[in-house]
Amino acid sequence: MTYLADVAALTRKDLRVELRGRDTLPAMLLFVLSALVVFHFALPEGSGDTAAYGLLWVAIVFTALLGLARAWVPEQEHGVLDGLVLAPCDRSAIWLAKALATLAFLVAAQAVALPAFVLFFEPLDATALAGVLLADIGICAVGSLMSAMAAASRAREVLLPLLVLPLAIPLVIGGVGASVSDEGGRFLLFLALYDGVFAVLSWASFEYVVTE
Amino acid sequence: MGAALLLALVIAPEDADQGISQRIFYIHVPIALTAYFCFGLGALKALLLLWRGEERYDLESYVAIHQGTIFGALTLITGAIWARASWGVWWTWSSNQLVLFLVLFLFYCAYFMLRYSLEEGPRRARSSAVYALFGLALIPVSFLAIRLADDFIHPTVFTREGPQMSGTMFATFCVSWGAVTLLAYVLYRVELAGKRLDADLRELREALR
Numbered sequence: 001m002t003y004l005a006d007v008a009a010l011t012r013k014d015l016r017v018e019l020r021g022r023d024t025l026p027a028m029l030l031f032v033l034s035a036l037v038v039f040h041f042a043l044p045e046g047s048g049d050t051a052a053y054g055l056l057w058v059a060i061v062f063t064a065l066l067g068l069a070r071a072w073v074p075e076q077e078h079g080v081l082d083g084l085v086l087a088p089c090d091r092s093a094i095w096l097a098k099a100l101a102t103l104a105f106l107v108a109a110q111a112v113a114l115p116a117f118v119l120f121f122e123p124l125d126a127t128a129l130a131g132v133l134l135a136d137i138g139i140c141a142v143g144s145l146m147s148a149m150a151a152a153s154r155a156r157e158v159l160l161p162l163l164v165l166p167l168a169i170p171l172v173i174g175g176v177g178a179s180v181s182d183e184g185g186r187f188l189l190f191l192a193l194y195d196g197v198f199a200v201l202s203w204a205s206f207e208y209v210v211t212e
Numbered sequence: 213m214g215a216a217l218l219l220a221l222v223i224a225p226e227d228a229d230q231g232i233s234q235r236i237f238y239i240h241v242p243i244a245l246t247a248y249f250c251f252g253l254g255a256l257k258a259l260l261l262l263w264r265g266e267e268r269y270d271l272e273s274y275v276a277i278h279q280g281t282i283f284g285a286l287t288l289i290t291g292a293i294w295a296r297a298s299w300g301v302w303w304t305w306s307s308n309q310l311v312l313f314l315v316l317f318l319f320y321c322a323y324f325m326l327r328y329s330l331e332e333g334p335r336r337a338r339s340s341a342v343y344a345l346f347g348l349a350l351i352p353v354s355f356l357a358i359r360l361a362d363d364f365i366h367p368t369v370f371t372r373e374g375p376q377m378s379g380t381m382f383a384t385f386c387v388s389w390g391a392v393t394l395l396a397y398v399l400y401r402v403e404l405a406g407k408r409l410d411a412d413l414r415e416l417r418e419a420l421r
Contacts, residue, residue: 142346145342149326149339149342149343150326152330152335152339153326153329153330154329154330155325155329159322159325159326159329162321162322162325162326163322163325163326163343165318165322166315166316166318166319166322166350167319167346167350169315169354169357170350170353170354170356170357173357173358173360173361174357174360177360177361186360187360190356190357190360193353193356194353194357197349197353198346198349198353201345201346201349205262205342205345205346208262208338208339208341208342209338209339209342211338
């Protein structure tokens with residue numbers, strides 16, 4: 001039970017830091033809305049209705065990248081990450097807490113972005129929304145790990161998109177499929193598979209990334 | 213390698229559908245299979261590094277992935293040549309194999325970016341190892357994703373009934389595959405020896421300072 005308590009404590013810390021600092025979430029929100037407006041102008045006349053769904057997923061991925069880039073910044077100041085690693089808790093709990101907090105921010109940003117999308121472009125059905133949620137889980141799981149890797153490097157802002165985008169490709173395929181195709185269920189199943197595989201892999205390997 | 217090329221170009225019978233352009237598949241498919249094998253080897257060495265902690269696995273994993281990336285790039289190039297000869301275009305998104313390799317190529321290029329941006333040491337070794345394992349997990353997941361997304365027009369080489377090739381063609385394919393694997397192995401050993409020598413030289417320089 002202490003594992004869950006650790007995760008809960010760390011997630012609460014992240015949420016509280018964000019509520020007090022308010023730098024990541026407003027940026028993500030504004031970014032996704034601006035991106036949607038740009039997409040309206042980016043889609044030429046007669047593109048077809050389904051093109052908008054593709055662009056929605058591009059917006060989601062890049063908003064997530066924005067959030068992930070700042071995910072470990074609070075831990076880097078004052079060497080907090082080293083302190084957490086030294087603490088007597090399972091290292092993977094740190095990853096889980098970070099992934100959950102980032103997920104919370106992403107969902108919060110989407111709570112505004114998705115209605116805006118429906119307003120500007122096309123309606124979204126339940127399969128599409130389920131796809132968005134599953135893809136969010138996937139991208140936060142993988143992205144939190146990659147962000148920790150990139151945080152230790154010299155070129156962190158540049159490195160994070162490079163590391164995450166190839167891994168995000170299956171998520172985009174799954175998400176667009178869930179939004180557009182008639183057999184959305186297969187894509188949802190695929191997204192769940194992706195989440196399962198990569199969440200477990202991230203959970204297991206986080207320890208090796210943060211320890212010296 | 214010469215014997216394999218000779219067999220591929222001269223002795224194997226022409227495939228009825230595609231004629232002479234089909235011959236490149238004797239090179240393309242073994243290169244693709246070798247690339248997969250190299251990525252798998254890299255991931256295995258990475259796992260050994262994380263599990264056993266011996267430093268030599270880091271360099272072995274890196275060299276294996278380097279070889280895999282080179283062969284991956286060759287797969288894309290030979291695949292493009294084949295696509296041009298068979299379908300008249302240099303690139304097509306309907307070819308699942310090519311799209312999968314493109315995704316993997318991007319992924320493993322990012323591997324090198326990760327390595328170059330971290331300071332040398334156990335942290336770099338471990339992060340690279342974790343990334344290599346992610347790459348291995350990405351191969352089947354990507355394959356599934358791409359299959360879900362597109363029609364499948366890449367000619368299937370091995371079906372469940374067995375290789376769809378006649379006797380001589382299959383023999384040529386095996387020789388070619390053996391030759392490419394041997395090439396990959398030789399390159400791997402050469403590069404590993406070279407990198408080890410570099411590392412030893414650097415250590416000596418540090419010691420003499």
